Amino acid sequence: MSSKPQALGSTGPMRAFAANSKKVSTELIEINENLMGFNKFLTEYYKQLAETWNEAQKKVNLKAPEVPQDVEQIEAFKRIWIDIFDNDFTELFDSKKFGENYGKLVSKELELTKHWNNITNVILQSVNLPSKEEIDEVYKELHSLKKRITKLEIESKKGSAKNEK
Protein backbone atom coordinates (compact mmCIF):
# COMPACT_ATOMS: atom_id res chain seq x y z
CA MET A 1 0.00 0.00 0.00
CA SER A 2 2.74 2.42 0.99
CA SER A 3 4.90 1.34 -1.98
CA LYS A 4 2.37 2.65 -4.52
CA PRO A 5 1.52 6.15 -3.39
CA GLN A 6 0.46 7.20 -6.92
CA ALA A 7 -2.47 4.75 -6.79
CA LEU A 8 -3.90 6.59 -3.83
CA GLY A 9 -4.63 9.68 -5.87
CA SER A 10 -5.52 7.92 -9.12
CA THR A 11 -9.22 8.69 -8.93
CA GLY A 12 -8.86 12.35 -7.97
CA PRO A 13 -8.41 15.19 -10.42
CA MET A 14 -4.95 16.28 -9.35
CA ARG A 15 -3.11 13.17 -10.55
CA ALA A 16 -4.39 13.51 -14.11
CA PHE A 17 -3.82 17.22 -14.00
CA ALA A 18 -0.27 16.83 -12.65
CA ALA A 19 0.52 14.25 -15.35
CA ASN A 20 -0.41 16.80 -17.99
CA SER A 21 0.84 19.94 -16.28
CA LYS A 22 3.85 20.08 -18.59
CA LYS A 23 1.40 20.37 -21.49
CA VAL A 24 -0.22 23.38 -19.79
CA SER A 25 3.17 25.09 -19.37
CA THR A 26 4.07 24.44 -23.01
CA GLU A 27 0.74 25.84 -24.16
CA LEU A 28 1.20 28.96 -22.02
CA ILE A 29 4.65 29.57 -23.49
CA GLU A 30 3.24 29.18 -27.00
CA ILE A 31 0.34 31.50 -26.14
CA ASN A 32 2.90 34.15 -25.23
CA GLU A 33 4.68 33.72 -28.57
CA ASN A 34 1.34 33.86 -30.38
CA LEU A 35 0.34 36.99 -28.52
CA MET A 36 3.39 38.76 -29.93
CA GLY A 37 2.34 37.85 -33.47
CA PHE A 38 -1.27 38.75 -32.74
CA ASN A 39 -0.28 42.16 -31.40
CA LYS A 40 1.86 42.81 -34.48
CA PHE A 41 -1.10 42.28 -36.82
CA LEU A 42 -3.49 44.08 -34.47
CA THR A 43 -1.18 47.11 -34.44
CA GLU A 44 -1.01 47.03 -38.23
CA TYR A 45 -4.83 46.76 -38.34
CA TYR A 46 -5.29 49.91 -36.25
CA LYS A 47 -2.46 51.66 -38.11
CA GLN A 48 -4.30 51.09 -41.39
CA LEU A 49 -7.54 52.39 -39.87
CA ALA A 50 -5.83 55.47 -38.40
CA GLU A 51 -4.00 56.29 -41.63
CA THR A 52 -7.19 55.98 -43.65
CA TRP A 53 -9.04 58.15 -41.14
CA ASN A 54 -6.36 60.87 -41.35
CA GLU A 55 -6.33 60.82 -45.16
CA ALA A 56 -10.12 60.95 -45.32
CA GLN A 57 -10.22 63.85 -42.85
CA LYS A 58 -7.67 65.75 -44.98
CA LYS A 59 -9.92 65.28 -48.02
CA VAL A 60 -12.93 66.53 -46.05
CA ASN A 61 -10.97 69.60 -44.91
CA LEU A 62 -10.01 70.39 -48.49
CA LYS A 63 -13.55 69.97 -49.78
CA ALA A 64 -15.29 71.77 -46.93
CA PRO A 65 -12.80 74.18 -45.31
CA GLU A 66 -15.43 76.41 -43.67
CA VAL A 67 -16.96 75.54 -40.31
CA PRO A 68 -20.67 74.99 -41.01
CA GLN A 69 -22.93 77.53 -39.36
CA ASP A 70 -26.50 76.62 -40.16
CA VAL A 71 -28.66 73.52 -40.60
CA GLU A 72 -28.26 73.31 -44.39
CA GLN A 73 -24.48 73.71 -44.18
CA ILE A 74 -24.25 71.04 -41.49
CA GLU A 75 -26.31 68.65 -43.60
CA ALA A 76 -24.08 69.28 -46.62
CA PHE A 77 -20.93 68.89 -44.50
CA LYS A 78 -22.22 65.64 -43.00
CA ARG A 79 -22.94 64.27 -46.49
CA ILE A 80 -19.43 65.14 -47.70
CA TRP A 81 -17.89 63.64 -44.56
CA ILE A 82 -19.84 60.39 -44.79
CA ASP A 83 -19.26 59.97 -48.53
CA ILE A 84 -15.52 60.54 -48.28
CA PHE A 85 -15.09 58.36 -45.20
CA ASP A 86 -17.22 55.54 -46.65
CA ASN A 87 -15.31 55.66 -49.92
CA ASP A 88 -11.87 55.69 -48.32
CA PHE A 89 -12.66 52.97 -45.80
CA THR A 90 -14.32 50.77 -48.43
CA GLU A 91 -11.18 51.20 -50.54
CA LEU A 92 -9.09 50.12 -47.54
CA PHE A 93 -11.28 47.10 -46.70
CA ASP A 94 -11.16 46.12 -50.35
CA SER A 95 -7.38 46.36 -50.58
CA LYS A 96 -4.92 43.48 -50.67
CA LYS A 97 -2.92 44.89 -47.73
CA PHE A 98 -6.00 45.00 -45.49
CA GLY A 99 -7.26 41.57 -46.58
CA GLU A 100 -3.88 39.93 -45.98
CA ASN A 101 -3.30 41.56 -42.60
CA TYR A 102 -6.84 40.85 -41.46
CA GLY A 103 -6.49 37.21 -42.54
CA LYS A 104 -3.26 36.89 -40.53
CA LEU A 105 -4.83 38.64 -37.53
CA VAL A 106 -7.75 36.21 -37.49
CA SER A 107 -5.37 33.31 -38.01
CA LYS A 108 -3.32 34.33 -34.95
CA GLU A 109 -6.50 34.72 -32.95
CA LEU A 110 -7.47 31.19 -33.94
CA GLU A 111 -4.08 29.89 -32.82
CA LEU A 112 -4.67 31.50 -29.43
CA THR A 113 -8.06 29.81 -29.28
CA LYS A 114 -6.42 26.50 -30.17
CA HIS A 115 -3.94 26.79 -27.29
CA TRP A 116 -6.77 27.73 -24.97
CA ASN A 117 -8.71 24.67 -26.17
CA ASN A 118 -5.66 22.49 -25.48
CA ILE A 119 -5.39 23.80 -21.91
CA THR A 120 -9.12 23.25 -21.40
CA ASN A 121 -8.70 19.69 -22.66
CA VAL A 122 -6.12 19.01 -19.95
CA ILE A 123 -8.60 20.23 -17.34
CA LEU A 124 -11.43 18.22 -18.92
CA GLN A 125 -9.32 15.06 -18.90
CA SER A 126 -8.43 15.61 -15.25
CA VAL A 127 -12.14 15.32 -14.38
CA ASN A 128 -12.77 12.46 -16.83
CA LEU A 129 -14.76 14.54 -19.31
CA PRO A 130 -14.36 14.15 -23.08
CA SER A 131 -12.04 16.53 -24.89
CA LYS A 132 -13.16 18.81 -27.74
CA GLU A 133 -11.70 16.33 -30.25
CA GLU A 134 -13.63 13.47 -28.69
CA ILE A 135 -16.88 15.45 -28.78
CA ASP A 136 -16.16 16.36 -32.40
CA GLU A 137 -15.76 12.67 -33.17
CA VAL A 138 -19.22 12.04 -31.68
CA TYR A 139 -20.70 14.88 -33.77
CA LYS A 140 -19.05 13.47 -36.88
CA GLU A 141 -20.37 10.00 -36.18
CA LEU A 142 -23.88 11.38 -35.54
CA HIS A 143 -23.77 13.31 -38.80
CA SER A 144 -22.66 10.28 -40.74
CA LEU A 145 -25.31 8.07 -39.09
CA LYS A 146 -28.06 10.60 -39.87
CA LYS A 147 -26.98 10.60 -43.51
CA ARG A 148 -27.03 6.83 -43.66
CA ILE A 149 -30.47 6.67 -42.06
CA THR A 150 -31.87 9.25 -44.50
CA LYS A 151 -30.42 7.29 -47.43
CA LEU A 152 -31.91 4.06 -46.13
CA GLU A 153 -35.29 5.74 -45.59
CA ILE A 154 -35.32 7.02 -49.18
CA GLU A 155 -34.34 3.61 -50.54
CA SER A 156 -36.97 1.93 -48.38
CA LYS A 157 -39.65 4.37 -49.64
CA LYS A 158 -38.60 3.72 -53.24
CA GLY A 159 -38.78 -0.03 -52.56
CA SER A 160 -42.28 0.28 -51.06
CA ALA A 161 -43.45 2.35 -54.03
CA LYS A 162 -42.13 -0.29 -56.45
CA ASN A 163 -43.84 -3.07 -54.52
CA GLU A 164 -47.14 -1.15 -54.56
CA LYS A 165 -46.95 -0.90 -58.35
Added chain:
Amino acid sequence: MKSESRLDPKLVEEILKFNKNVMDAPKLVPAPDEITLEVTPHDVALEIDKARLLHYKPLTDKQHKTPLLISYALINRYHILDIQPEKSWVRNLVQQGFDVYMLDWGSPTAMDKYLDFDDYINGYLDGSVEFIKNESSVEKISLQGYCTGATLATAYTTLHPESVKNYIATAPVIDGWRDTTVISNLAKNMDVDKMVETIGNMPPEFMYYCFSVLKPFEQGIEKYVKFFKNIDNKKFVDNFLRVEKWLSDTPPIPGELFKQWIKDIYQDNLLIQNKMYVNNSHIDLKKIDMPIFTQVAVGDHLVSPECSMPLHYAVGSEDKTLRMYPTGHVGMIASSLSQKKVLPELGQWLLERS
Protein backbone atom coordinates in the same frame (compact mmCIF):
# COMPACT_ATOMS: atom_id res chain seq x y z
CA MET B 1 -18.71 94.44 -24.55
CA LYS B 2 -21.01 93.03 -27.14
CA SER B 3 -20.63 89.31 -27.82
CA GLU B 4 -21.61 88.15 -31.26
CA SER B 5 -22.86 84.61 -31.79
CA ARG B 6 -22.76 83.25 -35.34
CA LEU B 7 -24.82 80.18 -34.42
CA ASP B 8 -28.00 79.88 -36.40
CA PRO B 9 -31.01 79.71 -34.01
CA LYS B 10 -32.48 77.03 -36.27
CA LEU B 11 -29.39 74.93 -35.63
CA VAL B 12 -29.78 75.27 -31.86
CA GLU B 13 -33.42 74.28 -32.26
CA GLU B 14 -32.41 71.22 -34.32
CA ILE B 15 -29.86 70.13 -31.74
CA LEU B 16 -32.36 70.54 -28.90
CA LYS B 17 -35.01 68.61 -30.82
CA PHE B 18 -32.56 65.81 -31.62
CA ASN B 19 -31.61 65.66 -27.93
CA LYS B 20 -35.26 65.45 -26.95
CA ASN B 21 -35.86 62.68 -29.48
CA VAL B 22 -32.99 60.65 -28.03
CA MET B 23 -34.43 61.14 -24.52
CA ASP B 24 -37.95 60.20 -25.69
CA ALA B 25 -36.84 57.14 -27.68
CA PRO B 26 -37.31 54.56 -24.87
CA LYS B 27 -40.93 55.72 -24.47
CA LEU B 28 -41.74 55.70 -28.20
CA VAL B 29 -39.87 52.66 -29.43
CA PRO B 30 -41.07 49.11 -28.80
CA ALA B 31 -38.66 46.52 -27.44
CA PRO B 32 -37.33 44.01 -30.03
CA ASP B 33 -39.38 41.16 -28.57
CA GLU B 34 -42.56 43.21 -29.12
CA ILE B 35 -41.99 43.17 -32.87
CA THR B 36 -43.27 40.17 -34.79
CA LEU B 37 -41.46 39.63 -38.06
CA GLU B 38 -43.60 36.94 -39.62
CA VAL B 39 -46.50 38.84 -41.15
CA THR B 40 -48.02 36.52 -43.75
CA PRO B 41 -49.99 33.58 -42.31
CA HIS B 42 -48.31 30.23 -42.84
CA ASP B 43 -48.04 26.66 -41.57
CA VAL B 44 -44.93 24.64 -40.93
CA ALA B 45 -45.45 21.97 -43.57
CA LEU B 46 -42.32 19.93 -42.92
CA GLU B 47 -39.39 19.76 -40.50
CA ILE B 48 -36.07 18.15 -41.38
CA ASP B 49 -33.60 18.39 -38.46
CA LYS B 50 -33.66 22.10 -37.61
CA ALA B 51 -34.84 23.20 -41.06
CA ARG B 52 -38.52 24.07 -41.50
CA LEU B 53 -40.55 24.27 -44.68
CA LEU B 54 -43.06 27.11 -44.39
CA HIS B 55 -46.21 27.02 -46.49
CA TYR B 56 -48.04 30.33 -46.92
CA LYS B 57 -51.83 30.37 -46.78
CA PRO B 58 -53.59 31.45 -49.99
CA LEU B 59 -54.94 35.00 -50.23
CA THR B 60 -56.74 34.45 -53.56
CA ASP B 61 -59.60 32.19 -54.58
CA LYS B 62 -57.63 30.57 -57.38
CA GLN B 63 -53.94 29.64 -57.38
CA HIS B 64 -51.53 28.95 -60.21
CA LYS B 65 -50.74 25.29 -60.58
CA THR B 66 -46.97 25.25 -60.14
CA PRO B 67 -45.89 25.88 -56.54
CA LEU B 68 -42.91 28.12 -55.80
CA LEU B 69 -40.22 27.23 -53.26
CA ILE B 70 -37.94 30.00 -51.99
CA SER B 71 -34.45 29.01 -50.87
CA TYR B 72 -33.42 31.82 -48.54
CA ALA B 73 -29.80 32.84 -47.86
CA LEU B 74 -27.56 31.34 -45.18
CA ILE B 75 -26.90 34.72 -43.60
CA ASN B 76 -29.53 36.22 -41.28
CA ARG B 77 -32.97 34.64 -41.49
CA TYR B 78 -35.85 34.41 -43.95
CA HIS B 79 -37.89 37.19 -42.26
CA ILE B 80 -36.59 39.85 -44.64
CA LEU B 81 -38.77 38.30 -47.36
CA ASP B 82 -41.82 38.85 -45.17
CA ILE B 83 -40.70 41.87 -43.14
CA GLN B 84 -43.94 43.89 -43.18
CA PRO B 85 -47.21 43.70 -45.11
CA GLU B 86 -46.49 46.57 -47.54
CA LYS B 87 -42.99 45.32 -48.34
CA SER B 88 -43.42 41.57 -48.08
CA TRP B 89 -42.01 39.61 -51.02
CA VAL B 90 -43.92 36.53 -49.98
CA ARG B 91 -47.27 38.27 -49.47
CA ASN B 92 -47.00 39.94 -52.86
CA LEU B 93 -46.49 36.61 -54.60
CA VAL B 94 -49.28 34.96 -52.60
CA GLN B 95 -51.57 37.87 -53.57
CA GLN B 96 -50.62 37.25 -57.21
CA GLY B 97 -52.03 33.76 -56.81
CA PHE B 98 -48.83 31.75 -56.34
CA ASP B 99 -48.60 28.83 -53.95
CA VAL B 100 -45.51 29.84 -51.96
CA TYR B 101 -43.24 27.75 -49.76
CA MET B 102 -40.07 28.96 -48.04
CA LEU B 103 -37.18 27.10 -46.46
CA ASP B 104 -36.09 28.30 -43.03
CA TRP B 105 -32.68 26.71 -42.50
CA GLY B 106 -32.99 27.11 -38.71
CA SER B 107 -30.22 27.90 -36.24
CA PRO B 108 -27.44 25.30 -36.26
CA THR B 109 -25.82 24.39 -32.95
CA ALA B 110 -22.31 23.07 -32.23
CA MET B 111 -23.37 19.53 -33.08
CA ASP B 112 -24.29 20.64 -36.63
CA LYS B 113 -20.73 21.60 -37.55
CA TYR B 114 -20.44 18.74 -40.05
CA LEU B 115 -23.47 19.78 -42.10
CA ASP B 116 -22.25 20.50 -45.62
CA PHE B 117 -23.44 21.40 -49.12
CA ASP B 118 -24.69 17.86 -49.60
CA ASP B 119 -26.94 18.08 -46.51
CA TYR B 120 -28.38 21.40 -47.59
CA ILE B 121 -28.83 20.53 -51.27
CA ASN B 122 -29.62 16.83 -51.32
CA GLY B 123 -31.10 16.80 -47.83
CA TYR B 124 -33.10 19.90 -46.91
CA LEU B 125 -33.74 21.31 -50.39
CA ASP B 126 -34.43 18.01 -52.10
CA GLY B 127 -36.54 16.80 -49.16
CA SER B 128 -38.63 19.97 -49.40
CA VAL B 129 -39.00 19.77 -53.19
CA GLU B 130 -40.11 16.14 -53.02
CA PHE B 131 -42.60 17.00 -50.26
CA ILE B 132 -44.08 19.89 -52.29
CA LYS B 133 -44.31 17.76 -55.46
CA ASN B 134 -46.21 15.17 -53.47
CA GLU B 135 -48.51 17.66 -51.75
CA SER B 136 -49.34 19.52 -54.96
CA SER B 137 -49.40 16.47 -57.23
CA VAL B 138 -47.00 18.06 -59.70
CA GLU B 139 -43.89 16.71 -61.41
CA LYS B 140 -41.97 19.97 -61.20
CA ILE B 141 -41.94 23.12 -59.10
CA SER B 142 -40.66 26.68 -59.53
CA LEU B 143 -37.57 27.41 -57.44
CA GLN B 144 -36.25 30.78 -56.33
CA GLY B 145 -32.90 31.28 -54.61
CA TYR B 146 -31.85 34.49 -52.90
CA CYS B 147 -28.19 35.47 -52.31
CA THR B 148 -26.31 32.46 -50.87
CA GLY B 149 -29.59 30.55 -51.03
CA ALA B 150 -29.35 30.97 -54.80
CA THR B 151 -25.95 29.27 -54.82
CA LEU B 152 -27.53 26.28 -53.12
CA ALA B 153 -30.57 26.44 -55.40
CA THR B 154 -28.32 26.69 -58.48
CA ALA B 155 -26.37 23.61 -57.43
CA TYR B 156 -29.65 21.84 -56.66
CA THR B 157 -31.09 22.70 -60.07
CA THR B 158 -28.04 21.26 -61.87
CA LEU B 159 -28.37 18.02 -59.88
CA HIS B 160 -32.17 17.69 -60.07
CA PRO B 161 -33.25 19.50 -63.26
CA GLU B 162 -36.15 17.05 -63.61
CA SER B 163 -37.81 18.64 -60.55
CA VAL B 164 -37.47 22.31 -61.51
CA LYS B 165 -39.86 23.87 -64.00
CA ASN B 166 -38.64 27.47 -63.61
CA TYR B 167 -35.61 28.82 -61.81
CA ILE B 168 -35.30 32.34 -60.38
CA ALA B 169 -31.89 33.48 -59.16
CA THR B 170 -32.11 36.67 -57.10
CA ALA B 171 -28.71 38.27 -56.40
CA PRO B 172 -27.04 34.86 -56.65
CA VAL B 173 -23.48 34.35 -55.43
CA ILE B 174 -21.88 32.62 -58.43
CA ASP B 175 -18.53 34.01 -59.58
CA GLY B 176 -16.41 34.67 -56.48
CA TRP B 177 -13.40 35.98 -58.38
CA ARG B 178 -15.46 38.66 -60.08
CA ASP B 179 -17.11 39.75 -56.85
CA THR B 180 -15.92 43.25 -56.02
CA THR B 181 -17.33 43.51 -52.50
CA VAL B 182 -15.45 43.78 -49.22
CA ILE B 183 -16.90 40.39 -48.16
CA SER B 184 -15.12 38.74 -51.05
CA ASN B 185 -11.79 40.37 -50.10
CA LEU B 186 -12.10 39.09 -46.52
CA ALA B 187 -13.16 35.63 -47.72
CA LYS B 188 -10.21 35.30 -50.10
CA ASN B 189 -7.73 35.89 -47.26
CA MET B 190 -9.34 33.60 -44.73
CA ASP B 191 -7.65 30.46 -43.36
CA VAL B 192 -10.97 28.68 -43.37
CA ASP B 193 -9.56 25.22 -42.53
CA LYS B 194 -8.04 26.54 -39.33
CA MET B 195 -11.20 28.49 -38.54
CA VAL B 196 -13.53 25.51 -38.80
CA GLU B 197 -11.12 23.14 -37.08
CA THR B 198 -10.73 25.52 -34.14
CA ILE B 199 -14.15 27.05 -33.61
CA GLY B 200 -16.52 24.79 -35.52
CA ASN B 201 -19.47 26.82 -36.78
CA MET B 202 -19.03 30.31 -38.15
CA PRO B 203 -20.02 32.53 -35.20
CA PRO B 204 -22.63 35.28 -35.69
CA GLU B 205 -20.24 37.85 -34.22
CA PHE B 206 -17.86 37.25 -37.13
CA MET B 207 -20.71 37.89 -39.53
CA TYR B 208 -21.52 41.13 -37.67
CA TYR B 209 -17.93 42.22 -38.20
CA CYS B 210 -18.12 41.47 -41.93
CA PHE B 211 -21.31 43.51 -42.22
CA SER B 212 -19.95 46.37 -40.14
CA VAL B 213 -17.25 47.09 -42.72
CA LEU B 214 -19.83 47.58 -45.46
CA LYS B 215 -20.49 51.33 -45.78
CA PRO B 216 -19.43 51.78 -42.15
CA PHE B 217 -20.29 55.47 -41.78
CA GLU B 218 -23.60 55.44 -43.64
CA GLN B 219 -24.68 52.33 -41.75
CA GLY B 220 -22.99 53.07 -38.45
CA ILE B 221 -23.80 56.76 -38.04
CA GLU B 222 -26.19 58.25 -40.58
CA LYS B 223 -28.70 55.43 -40.25
CA TYR B 224 -29.09 56.07 -36.51
CA VAL B 225 -29.14 59.86 -36.88
CA LYS B 226 -32.06 59.42 -39.31
CA PHE B 227 -33.75 57.08 -36.85
CA PHE B 228 -33.65 59.59 -33.98
CA LYS B 229 -34.73 62.43 -36.27
CA ASN B 230 -37.79 60.41 -37.29
CA ILE B 231 -38.65 59.05 -33.88
CA ASP B 232 -42.18 60.55 -34.09
CA ASN B 233 -42.85 58.85 -37.42
CA LYS B 234 -44.45 55.57 -36.38
CA LYS B 235 -44.20 53.97 -39.81
CA PHE B 236 -40.51 54.86 -40.17
CA VAL B 237 -39.70 53.58 -36.67
CA ASP B 238 -41.59 50.34 -37.26
CA ASN B 239 -39.82 49.71 -40.54
CA PHE B 240 -36.42 50.60 -39.05
CA LEU B 241 -36.86 48.31 -36.06
CA ARG B 242 -38.05 45.41 -38.17
CA VAL B 243 -34.95 45.60 -40.36
CA GLU B 244 -32.70 46.07 -37.30
CA LYS B 245 -34.24 43.05 -35.62
CA TRP B 246 -33.70 41.03 -38.79
CA LEU B 247 -30.09 42.23 -39.04
CA SER B 248 -29.31 41.23 -35.47
CA ASP B 249 -30.72 37.72 -35.94
CA THR B 250 -27.76 36.00 -37.54
CA PRO B 251 -27.55 32.28 -36.89
CA PRO B 252 -24.16 30.55 -37.05
CA ILE B 253 -23.22 28.84 -40.32
CA PRO B 254 -22.29 25.15 -40.06
CA GLY B 255 -18.50 24.80 -40.19
CA GLU B 256 -18.21 22.31 -43.07
CA LEU B 257 -20.73 24.21 -45.18
CA PHE B 258 -18.90 27.46 -44.54
CA LYS B 259 -15.55 25.87 -45.43
CA GLN B 260 -16.85 24.52 -48.76
CA TRP B 261 -18.57 27.80 -49.40
CA ILE B 262 -15.48 29.98 -48.92
CA LYS B 263 -13.15 27.58 -50.74
CA ASP B 264 -15.35 26.56 -53.66
CA ILE B 265 -16.96 29.92 -54.34
CA TYR B 266 -14.60 32.69 -53.21
CA GLN B 267 -11.13 31.14 -53.11
CA ASP B 268 -11.13 28.55 -55.92
CA ASN B 269 -14.22 29.84 -57.77
CA LEU B 270 -15.24 26.34 -58.84
CA LEU B 271 -18.96 26.88 -59.48
CA ILE B 272 -18.75 29.17 -62.49
CA GLN B 273 -15.90 27.11 -63.95
CA ASN B 274 -18.08 23.98 -63.80
CA LYS B 275 -15.50 22.34 -61.53
CA MET B 276 -17.54 22.08 -58.36
CA TYR B 277 -18.61 18.77 -56.83
CA VAL B 278 -21.19 18.07 -54.13
CA ASN B 279 -20.85 14.62 -52.60
CA ASN B 280 -18.99 13.45 -55.73
CA SER B 281 -21.73 14.76 -58.06
CA HIS B 282 -20.58 17.24 -60.68
CA ILE B 283 -22.26 20.67 -60.63
CA ASP B 284 -22.53 21.50 -64.32
CA LEU B 285 -24.33 24.79 -64.95
CA LYS B 286 -25.15 23.71 -68.51
CA LYS B 287 -27.62 21.26 -66.98
CA ILE B 288 -29.83 24.20 -66.07
CA ASP B 289 -31.95 24.05 -69.19
CA MET B 290 -35.34 25.22 -67.90
CA PRO B 291 -36.53 28.86 -68.05
CA ILE B 292 -34.33 30.99 -65.82
CA PHE B 293 -34.84 34.53 -64.52
CA THR B 294 -31.79 36.25 -63.01
CA GLN B 295 -32.40 39.36 -60.90
CA VAL B 296 -29.49 41.65 -60.12
CA ALA B 297 -29.27 44.93 -58.14
CA VAL B 298 -26.91 47.55 -59.54
CA GLY B 299 -26.11 48.98 -56.10
CA ASP B 300 -25.61 45.62 -54.39
CA HIS B 301 -22.66 45.95 -51.99
CA LEU B 302 -23.04 42.42 -50.61
CA VAL B 303 -23.12 40.49 -53.89
CA SER B 304 -21.87 42.62 -56.74
CA PRO B 305 -23.64 42.36 -60.12
CA GLU B 306 -20.36 41.07 -61.63
CA CYS B 307 -20.62 38.10 -59.26
CA SER B 308 -24.27 37.29 -60.14
CA MET B 309 -24.57 37.96 -63.87
CA PRO B 310 -22.24 35.19 -65.12
CA LEU B 311 -24.98 32.69 -64.22
CA HIS B 312 -27.16 34.07 -66.99
CA TYR B 313 -24.46 33.35 -69.58
CA ALA B 314 -23.31 30.00 -68.16
CA VAL B 315 -26.59 28.06 -68.08
CA GLY B 316 -27.86 25.80 -70.85
CA SER B 317 -31.36 27.36 -70.98
CA GLU B 318 -32.70 28.95 -74.14
CA ASP B 319 -35.46 30.80 -72.29
CA LYS B 320 -33.43 33.10 -70.07
CA THR B 321 -34.06 36.59 -68.74
CA LEU B 322 -31.69 38.97 -66.96
CA ARG B 323 -33.04 42.05 -65.17
CA MET B 324 -31.01 44.74 -63.43
CA TYR B 325 -32.70 47.01 -60.89
CA PRO B 326 -31.52 50.39 -59.61
CA THR B 327 -31.41 49.37 -55.96
CA GLY B 328 -29.36 47.42 -53.41
CA HIS B 329 -29.23 43.88 -52.04
CA VAL B 330 -32.11 44.30 -49.59
CA GLY B 331 -33.88 46.96 -51.66
CA MET B 332 -34.43 44.39 -54.41
CA ILE B 333 -36.54 42.19 -52.12
CA ALA B 334 -37.99 44.46 -49.42
CA SER B 335 -38.76 47.94 -50.70
CA SER B 336 -41.41 49.90 -52.53
CA LEU B 337 -39.37 49.36 -55.71
CA SER B 338 -39.56 45.60 -55.26
CA GLN B 339 -43.32 45.86 -54.81
CA LYS B 340 -43.87 48.18 -57.78
CA LYS B 341 -41.32 46.83 -60.25
CA VAL B 342 -39.39 43.69 -59.28
CA LEU B 343 -42.30 41.55 -58.10
CA PRO B 344 -44.80 42.44 -60.86
CA GLU B 345 -42.14 41.55 -63.45
CA LEU B 346 -41.32 38.31 -61.69
CA GLY B 347 -45.03 37.49 -61.30
CA GLN B 348 -45.65 38.06 -64.99
CA TRP B 349 -42.64 35.95 -65.96
CA LEU B 350 -43.72 33.13 -63.66
CA LEU B 351 -47.36 33.32 -64.70
CA GLU B 352 -46.43 32.83 -68.34
CA ARG B 353 -44.52 29.69 -67.35
CA SER B 354 -46.72 28.27 -64.57
